[in-house]
Amino acid sequence: MQSSMCWSGPISSAISMEQGIFATYMQLGRTAWTYIASGALGRLMRLRKGPVIAALYPVGFLLVQLMLACFAFAAMLWLGMFATDQLERAIWSDPSYAPLITVGTGVSAALGALAFWRLLVWFKAKDGKFFAYYLMHDYAYSARHRGANPPELEARMAEFTEEIAAALTGDVDEVLVVGHSSGAHLAVSILADLIRERRAPANGPTLSFLSLGQVVPMVSFLPDAQRLRADLQYLSERDELTWVDVTAPGDGCAFALCDPVSVSGVATDAKRWPLVVSAAFTQTLSPERWKELRWKFFRLHFQYLCAFDRPGDYDYFQITAGPQTLAARYDGRPPSKSRIEKPVNKFRDIAA
Known part of the structure; x- marks a missing residue:
């Protein structure tokens, strides 16, 4: 029996998985800095590139989400500028349209901000398919305390x-x-x-x-x-x-x-x-x-x-x-011949 x-x-991410969008992007910056500045990222690459690429995936995909959200914001601003330009052309024939220029610019900026935020919220809601937030929180938890x-x-x-x-x-x-x-x-x-x-x-x-x-x-x-x-x-x-x-x-x-x-x-x-x-x-x-x-x-x-x-x-x-x-x-089972045993880690000090 x-x-x-x-x-x-990760038990660690289960402890602290409820993280907001802004907090997650802050984690992204801290985590990347910890692994790069400590030299850990380069040494991990010398072991296996696959898991390091997997670790970089949430960083890359979260940045893609941010870029798409910025594009949505810029697109709304562009539409607002286009509408404003049309209003400016109309002013020459009817000055009563002038106050609408300022209103139109403000509305387009507000719609752009809304599109920016809603797109980020949508990606977070779909993280059950993308796993970007999930993995980012996991890596960030250990990196936050430097191991x-x-x-x-x-x-x-x-x-x-x-x-x-x-x-x-x-x-x-x-x-x-x-x-x-x-x-x-x-x-x-x-x-x-x-x-x-x-x-x-x-x-x-x-x-x-x-x-x-x-x-x-x-x-x-x-x-x-x-x-x-x-x-x-x-x-x-x-x-x-x-x-x-x-x-x-x-x-x-x-x-x-x-x-x-x-x-x-x-x-x-x-x-x-x-x-x-x-x-x-x-x-x-x-x-x-x-x-x-x-x-x-x-x-x-x-x-x-x-x-x-x-x-x-x-x-x-x-x-x-x-x-x-x-x-x-596994009695008598020899270890894999292709195992990697070379000590690669820079930090080898241990707790007393």
Whole structure:
């Protein structure tokens, strides 16, 4: 019997997702400055360009929205100027039209401002299709604190620690923690806290951690992510758990086959985890299914949590609902030969 817990995507953005339009554009500026000025953006590009391009997508698309809104404003002004010009021509024959020139200019400016704002509001309302605001809030949350965890996030993480600790006292064979995308780096810190506090009993259920489609470097490469870097190093050395990291080169939104501990520059000689393996989308999905999903980048990023046509040694449902523990399933499984372990991160200091 198994107890599973899954965090898919960002807990951080769930805490603070209700952001206005103006606030989001302010976040855009701060986030871009943090990643560029710290040098993190350039170093992330040296790992994988795909997830960096995915991270730049909300920046680019929000700027496109702003440009279109400015165009709508300019178009309304132009129409107002055209109407004013016609009125000026009429004045020569009837001076009583003169007061209308000022009124027309004011009305066109007001309509332009209204068009500008309504277009931005429309884009925000449609963000369930575009994901620009959603992703921007996620990246901005970590960038705002330069990789550090704010108190409200630490409080949420403490709640999850309690939930896992409670599960480890239950009548189960295995407690499997699954962290997908941004949820992976949060799970690292949560599990590190759990083990530091000695809440993983030696005679209790097996503790397992499955990270999927992780984007850990997006946070660990930031200047003030000492807490995360310390947790990565600590968790990688522990024998209280099994940690398997699954990504796929076909997933352009993840740092595919990048060992999150090693590339963050905090690996030691005592490092045991994670076991880095590939979900190999081109092999585990049928040609027809791969053709259908190949250019649906955000849908493909969630494929780890979905069924495969031809599953290999990674299959979400066999792992979470099957009879084997994560350790047994991957016993003797070598790591991917194409994994990236070169330490690229500039910031390698860790919390005491």
